[in-house]
Amino acid sequence: MSVLDRILGPRVSKEEQQAHPQRYRRPKVLFTAAALLLMVSLLLPYWVLKLDAPQFPDGLTITAYVNRLAGDVLEIEGLNHYVGLGSFEDGAVFERSIAIIAILMLAGLLLASLNVHSRWVLVFALPALLFPIIFVADLQYWLWTYGHNLDTAAPLANAVGEFTPPIFGPASIAQFETLALPGWGFAMALIASGLVATGLFYHRKAYKPLIDAQSATDSTEA
Amino acid sequence: MYARSRTPVWRRPSFITAVAVFATFGMLLAACTGGNGADGEGSYSSIIEERGFTDADVTAALMTYMPSGEHDPYIMIASGGHSGQVFVIGVPSMRILKEVAVFTPEPWQGWGVGNLETEEVLDAGNVDGNEIRWADTHHPAISETAGEYDGEFVFINDKANARVAVIDLRDFETKQIIKNPIAINDHGGTKVTPDTDWVIQGGQYATPHGWEFSEIENYDDAYRGMVTFWKFDRASGRIDESSSFAMELPPYWQDLCDAGKLVSDGWVFCGSFNTERATGEGSDGTGEPFEAGASARDNDYLHVINLDKAAEVAAAGNTFDVNEFPVVGLQTAIDEGLLYFVPEPKSPHGADVTPGGEYIVVSGKLDPHVSIYSFEKIQQAIADQNWQPDPYGVPVLDFDAVLEAQVEVGLGPLHTEFDADGYAYTSIFLDSTVARWKLGPPYHDDGWTLEGTLPVHYNIGHLSAAEGDTVSPDGGYLVALNKWSIDRFFPPGPLLPQNLQLVDISQPPSEESETGGMQLLYDMPLGMGEPHYAQIIKADKLTPFEVYPEVGWNPATMSVDPNAPQLGNERVERNGNNVEIWMTAIRSHFTPDRIELQAGDNVTWHITNVDTSFDATHGFAIPGYNVNLSLEPGETGTVEFVANQDGTFPFYCTEFCSALHLEMAGYMLIEP
Numbered sequence: 045m046s047v048l049d050r051i052l053g054p055r056v057s058k059e060e061q062q063a064h065p066q067r068y069r070r071p072k073v074l075f076t077a078a079a080l081l082l083m084v085s086l087l088l089p090y091w092v093l094k095l096d097a098p099q100f101p102d103g104l105t106i107t108a109y110v111n112r113l114a115g116d117v118l119e120i121e122g123l124n125h126y127v128g129l130g131s132f133e134d135g136a137v138f139e140r141s142i143a144i145i146a147i148l149m150l151a152g153l154l155l156a157s158l159n160v161h162s163r164w165v166l167v168f169a170l171p172a173l174l175f176p177i178i179f180v181a182d183l184q185y186w187l188w189t190y191g192h193n194l195d196t197a198a199p200l201a202n203a204v205g206e207f208t209p210p211i212f213g214p215a216s217i218a219q220f221e222t223l224a225l226p227g228w229g230f231a232m233a234l235i236a237s238g239l240v241a242t243g244l245f246y247h248r249k250a251y252k253p254l255i256d257a258q259s260a261t262d263s264t265e266a
Numbered sequence: 267m268y269a270r271s272r273t274p275v276w277r278r279p280s281f282i283t284a285v286a287v288f289a290t291f292g293m294l295l296a297a298c299t300g301g302n303g304a305d306g307e308g309s310y311s312s313i314i315e316e317r318g319f320t321d322a323d324v325t326a327a328l329m330t331y332m333p334s335g336e337h338d339p340y341i342m343i344a345s346g347g348h349s350g351q352v353f354v355i356g357v358p359s360m361r362i363l364k365e366v367a368v369f370t371p372e373p374w375q376g377w378g379v380g381n382l383e384t385e386e387v388l389d390a391g392n393v394d395g396n397e398i399r400w401a402d403t404h405h406p407a408i409s410e411t412a413g414e415y416d417g418e419f420v421f422i423n424d425k426a427n428a429r430v431a432v433i434d435l436r437d438f439e440t441k442q443i444i445k446n447p448i449a450i451n452d453h454g455g456t457k458v459t460p461d462t463d464w465v466i467q468g469g470q471y472a473t474p475h476g477w478e479f480s481e482i483e484n485y486d487d488a489y490r491g492m493v494t495f496w497k498f499d500r501a502s503g504r505i506d507e508s509s510s511f512a513m514e515l516p517p518y519w520q521d522l523c524d525a526g527k528l529v530s531d532g533w534v535f536c537g538s539f540n541t542e543r544a545t546g547e548g549s550d551g552t553g554e555p556f557e558a559g560a561s562a563r564d565n566d567y568l569h570v571i572n573l574d575k576a577a578e579v580a581a582a583g584n585t586f587d588v589n590e591f592p593v594v595g596l597q598t599a600i601d602e603g604l605l606y607f608v609p610e611p612k613s614p615h616g617a618d619v620t621p622g623g624e625y626i627v628v629s630g631k632l633d634p635h636v637s638i639y640s641f642e643k644i645q646q647a648i649a650d651q652n653w654q655p656d657p658y659g660v661p662v663l664d665f666d667a668v669l670e671a672q673v674e675v676g677l678g679p680l681h682t683e684f685d686a687d688g689y690a691y692t693s694i695f696l697d698s699t700v701a702r703w704k705l706g707p708p709y710h711d712d713g714w715t716l717e718g719t720l721p722v723h724y725n726i727g728h729l730s731a732a733e734g735d736t737v738s739p740d741g742g743y744l745v746a747l748n749k750w751s752i753d754r755f756f757p758p759g760p761l762l763p764q765n766l767q768l769v770d771i772s773q774p775p776s777e778e779s780e781t782g783g784m785q786l787l788y789d790m791p792l793g794m795g796e797p798h799y800a801q802i803i804k805a806d807k808l809t810p811f812e813v814y815p816e817v818g819w820n821p822a823t824m825s826v827d828p829n830a831p832q833l834g835n836e837r838v839e840r841n842g843n844n845v846e847i848w849m850t851a852i853r854s855h856f857t858p859d860r861i862e863l864q865a866g867d868n869v870t871w872h873i874t875n876v877d878t879s880f881d882a883t884h885g886f887a888i889p890g891y892n893v894n895l896s897l898e899p900g901e902t903g904t905v906e907f908v909a910n911q912d913g914t915f916p917f918y919c920t921e922f923c924s925a926l927h928l929e930m931a932g933y934m935l936i937e938p
Contacts (some may be wrong), residue, residue, distance in 0.1 A: 101335075119879045122853060126926070199854075199926055 053162030054254040067250045074243030078172060078236040079151035085236070086110060087146055088226030091183060093209075095120065096221045109229065110143035127218070128198025135186050150175055154240065161251045165244065173240045176233050184211050185265050267509040289399050302766055317781070326787040329770060332359040340732055340747060341805050343406045343420050347796030350401035352422055352433065357732070357743055357802055358768055360790035368426055368431045368440045369401030373894045376885070377440075380893030382904040383691070383822035384440075391429045391443035393450075400428040405456055406520070411502075413460035415735030417807035419503065421456040421465050430453040430467055430496060434503050436811050437898075439821050442504050447589035448512050449492050450477035454523035454536050458498070459739070464573065465496040465505060466525060468536045472517035473587040485545045486657075488876040490596070491515035493523065493536060495573060503824065511580035512588075513604065514596040516658045517543055518567060519560070522616055522681075525573075527737050528623035528642040532574035535626045536616040541566045541656075548604045561632060564613055567607035569663065570644060576604045606648060607662040611637055616681035620690075620705060621737050625670060629679035629692060636679050636692055637705070640670040675701035680727065681799075683734030685741030685771055689717065693726040693746065700729060700746055702767060702782035717775035718782020721760070722767050723789070725749040730800040731771065740804065744769040744784075745798050755791045763793035766800075811879050814900030821901060830902035831874045847871045851884040851897060853924040856917075859932030865912040869935075874902040877923075886922025888934060894920055912938040 051145045061068055091108040104116040113132055121131060150172045157168035191208045194201045200218065209215055226234075288517030316325060333337060341363070346352055350370035354363045365773035369391060371378030378388045378399065392398055401424035409419040420433040430447035433439065440918040446452060446467060454468015470490040474480040480488040497509035526665045544559025553559070566656035576594055579585075579602050599605040610617075611630025618627045626639045637722035647653065647668050653661035678696030686693070688709030692701045699719040706713030728747045732740035751765035766789065773783040814821070818830030831848035836857045839846045846868045851874065863869060875884045875897035886903070888910060895903040 116879075122879070126854075128520065199929075 051162055051164045052160055053164070053251060054258045056161070056254065060254075064250075067246075071243045071250060074171065074239045074246065075154045075157055078239040078243065079154040081232040081236040081239070081245065082147055082151040082154070082172060082175075085229040086144060088232065089114075089177065090230040090233070092225045092227050094225070095221075097219045107227065110147060111140045111166045123220075125195075126198060126200045127204045128195035128201035129190055130193060131196070135190065136182065139182055144174035147175075162249035162255065165247055169240050169244055173237050173244075176237050179230065179233065180211060184208075187211060199228035270528075278400065278693065280370045281796075286392060289933070296893075301558065308517060322785060326770075326785065330358045330360065330768065330788045332356070332361070337453050337803055337805060339739075340743060340802050341808060342730065342800050343408060343801035344730075344747070344792075344797035345403040345406050347404070347798055348402045348426070349795030350399075350403055350424070351795060352403060352406060352420065353792070353795070353797060353800075354438065354799075355766075355790075356458050357745065358787065359767055360766065360788050362792075363858070364438060365794060366433060366438050366440065368403060368422060368433065369399070369443065371399055374896065375439075376550065376894055376903065377672055379889070379895075379914070380891070380905045380907075381895050382906055383820060387440055387443055387822065388420050391424075391427070391431075392444055393427055393445060396614075398427055398429075400426075403431075403798075404453065406801055407456040407458045407465070408801050408803055409462040409498075410458055410460055410736065413531075415733055415801070415803045415807060416462075416735055417803055417809070418500070419498075421458065421498075423455040423467055425453050425470065426450055428469075428893065430456055430465060430505065432505060435808055437814070437821055438810060438826070441822065441824075443494070444505050444507060446494055447591035448475055448494070448593060449473065452494075454493065457476045457523050457525050459525045459534075459573070460527050460531055462498050462500065464525075464577075465495040465498050466523050466534055467496060468513070468523040469493060469520045471519055474538065475593070482545045482548075485517060486543055489517040491518055491520045491538070492593070493534070493569070493571065494575070495534075496674075496686070501606035507591075511577070511585060511592045511594060513571065513576055513594045513599055515569065515605070516596065516656065517601075520569065521614065523569075524617050524619045524626070524735070526619055526623050526641065527621075529645065530623040530626075532572070533641070534571040534573045535617045535619065536569040536571070537566070537610060537617040537628060538568045538569060539613045542565070561613055564612055565609040565665075566612065566630075567640065567656065568610040568614070568617060568626065570606040570608060570663075572604045574628045575602065579604065590685040596658060596660075600661070603648070606644070606653070607656055607660050608644065608668055609662060609665040611635065615679075616692075618735065620709075621684050621739055622708065623737075624708070625705075627682040627690065627692075629675075629682065631678055631680065631695065634674050634677050634679070635672040636675055636682060637672050638666050638670045638706075643668045643670065655874065666682060666725060671706055673703050673714050673716055675703060675716055676719060677867075681729060683729060683731040683744070684730055684739045685734065685744075686739050687741060688713070689741075689771075689775075691729055691731055691771065692745055693729040694719065695725060695727070698722055698724045698748075699728060700726065700744065700784060702771070702775060702784055704775075716782075718771060718780055718784065720781040720784040720786060722746040722748055722769075722786070723750075723754050723765055724752055728797075728799040730802050732802045733803070733804065734834075740802075742770075743802065744771045745800060745802065747800060749796070751789075751791065752767075754789050758793065763791035764796055766790040766792055813878055813882075814898060815842055817876050817878060817900045818874050819900045819904050827872075827902045827904075829872055829904070831872050833876050844868045845870070847873075849873045851886065851919065851930075853882060853884075854874050854919075854926035854930040856886075856919075856930065856932050861917075861932065861934045863909045863936045865909055865936055867909040869905075869907050869909055871905040872902060873897065873905075875899055882923060883921045884930070886917065887920045888917045889915050891915070892904075896921065909936045912936040 089107040093106045095104040107114045153168045157165050188208045192206050283439045312895050324910045340357035342355040342357050344353040352366040367375045367377030373379045377384050403422045404425050405422045408415040422431050428449040428451050432442040434441050448470050453470035457466045472489040472491045474488045492512050494512040499506045518538040519540040521537040526533035540560035542562045547553045547555045610628045611633035613626050613631040616629050628637045647663040652667050656662050676694035676697040680693045682692045688705045701719045702717045704710050704713040704715050726746045726748050731744040741853050746767040748765040751762050768788040770785040775782040816826050818826045820827035831850050877899045881901050884897045915934040
């Protein structure tokens with residue numbers, strides 16, 4: 045039995061498939077849906093920060109996609125320099141550079157896993173499962189880094205002091221009331237993660253008996 | 267027995283009494299407390315009572331008040347008279363939004379105080395090498411498409427020096443000033459043709475061509491009137507002088523012009539006065555003063571000009587040159603059928619074409635009527651050759667053959683505009699009123715009647731109705747541009763503000779209303795100039811930039827300046843004693859903010875406001891060198907000067923831009 049065979053796991057006979065179509069379709073549908081959601085999420089914001097102040101009647105908004113920032117970036121950068129916050133350009137450079145390819149790979153692994161009927165499926169599905177947690181952890185790291193590396197020469201660096209902007213929820217800095225919210229892209233990644241988890245459950249339900257049966261046969265033959 | 271019990275309860279006297287008592291009490295209670303809360307502390311009713319307001323006062327207040335943050339539905343573009351500028355005013359609140367610098371330096375806008383681009387626009391209006399830094403702006407004209415205001419450009423004339431300016435309504439800045447090469451003053455402009463192909467500039471006080479010297483005794487032969495047709499190139503947003511031309515006219519004093527529209531499209535109508543050719547009173551007491559001499563005859567001449575045909579004649583080169591500018595000669599105009607006269611009552615002022623283009627309404631200042639001429643009858647009289655020549659051979663059409671109607675409106679009628687319901691509004695100078703009168707067919711079958719007059723305060727000149735000189739006037743509002751305010755406001759010294767009065771014309775005339783349904787709403791003092799004419803455009807037709815489209819924008823070219831400093835390329839380059847500086851401005855610093863020069867350096871200083879936020883304007887002032895720029899978000903400006911005074915000069919941002927605005931400064935050090 046080759047390594048590939050071991051990874052792919054047992055084949056499902058036609059008779060078995062016709063006998064239990066739902067059982068084998070479920071994990072495939074769930075993984076495919078998760079892969080599609082991840083791909084669509086590339087087009088949508090993952091994180092949105094809204095800032096309100098008296099002199100900005102319409103507020104300011106910064107929208108983070110996985111690889112770029114949109115919205116009132118220049119204006120907020122301009123304001124940040126008073127506090128001594130670093131430039132957005134210097135943040136998460138590596139993450140932004142690989143984001144698109146990395147997420148496409150997560151989706152690709154999920155699609156590749158459709159033919160994997162063994163425990164190896166975990167290796168294919170785990171990255172997509174954990175992705176939302178990785179994203180939040182990375183964002184938290186950068187927010188902390190920004191808030192704790194203020195330019196001490198900035199006009200208001202001492203007045204504001206070191207801080208970590210909350211990853212989600214309201215905050216207050218100088219005359220600004222801010223509100224950080226997850227974007228639709230992040231919501232999709234989160235749903236994708238849930239679909240993967242459910243998919244894994246059904247995967248185990250469908251293939252565990254086959255694997256067990258096969259190992260029983262193998263041991264008998266041995 | 268139990269007789270009472272058979273009577274139904276609602277018929278019993280006790281019940282009826284009780285109901286009556288309750289009803290009366292209830293009505294009393296409602297009268298005391300209900301509705302407008304008359305007894306409520308601090309309520310508006312007590313204010314009305316305290317200040318003794320009438321119903322009309324309250325209506326006027328409610329119609330003009332704009333709560334904070336609400337925008338006016340109309341924008342009025344008014345000339346500034348001899349301030350040389352143009353005003354932008356919200357209607358109906360009558361709040362001044364801006365004074366647009368045109369012919370006169372204005373430091374808040376950085377206009378003509380150091381900014382090279384603005385100096386170049388102003389210098390184009392110099393006369394024979396004399397620097398002219400004021401003007402007498404009279405008649406703004408908003409650009410039109412198919413006879414409707416399109417909100418793209420405003421043209422404005424300078425009566426004093428015969429100049430025309432072009433303002434781009436994307437940024438409300440003046441882009442071009444052009445000096446008329448053949449005349450030294452004008453009045454009959456600006457007006458535009460229905461698609462803004464031509465900007466009309468009519469003359470006023472006749473002079474020899476190119477205002478050369480000639481003895482006054484040569485008046486009849488050497489002095490000439492004129493009308494100039496400027497070709498407008500919408501794509502570049504500039505008047506194209508090379509495709510423009512003028513027409514020579516007899517030495518009458520031409521007055522206001524109007525372009526024909528719809529049925530009369532392609533024709534132009536200008537009033538005139540001093541057809542007497544009076545030449546004034548000399549210091550030796552010979553001759554008559556103009557005010558008498560120019561008012562002797564009963565009639566003057568409405569000039570009827572075939573512009574389309576004149577343009578063909580000019581394009582064919584059938585012209586002579588004055589200061590290298592092509593002029594269609596008077597004899598050519600007569601021979602080619604380009605020019606006709608129509609007698610008009612004494613000393614006329616306005617010549618206003620009705621929305622459909624069917625009629626020209628003329629007011630004789632010294633005649634109590636408006637005279638309404640039919641364009642169709644004018645064409646018929648021309649076809650019938652129903653005319654007599656004037657002393658120069660210009661055909662004068664028969665008055666009775668071309669007159670449609672006359673309406674008696676009051677003493678001293680001047681200018682006429684229109685509403686959406688077929689009513690005309692004429693300013694009446696001597697009576698100090700606005701007259702509302704009904705147009706005849708095709709507007710009303712029972713027209714040519716006066717509906718009423720509204721007193722205004724005082725000495726009204728022009729009036730302006732909402733989109734009131736277009737092919738589809740809006741009605742609703744009218745503004746009376748009064749010359750005198752006398753007792754209307756606190757008098758800040760003997761020079762009083764003008765009084766712009768807002769009038770509600772939304773109500774139809776009625777038998778009961780002496781004012782023909784018009785109501786005065788608001789008095790707006792304007793102590794910054796003397797608006798002559800104004801036009802009122804729907805605000806939603808205007809789509810100005812909030813910030814300039816790209817950083818490094820040069821408003822003169824309406825594109826990014828190749829020399830504009832950008833973030834990161836700020837520098838100072840010295841080549842001998844030529845020093846060029848590329849500086850950026852952003853809240854709250856200049857980069858660089860220390861500039862070292864040597865006395866005698868030729869300095870070229872570029873500065874870009876790299877802020878891109880709505881309203882984040884920076885100023886840039888250099889003391890001692892007469893420099894102040896206004897740099898709107900994204901804008902680049904250039905200053906050139908010779909560092910002829912050594913010393914230490916702190917430069918700074920003049921527009922309060924941010925919390926650290928005072929810190930937004932730097933040093934220009936000029937070493938001896």
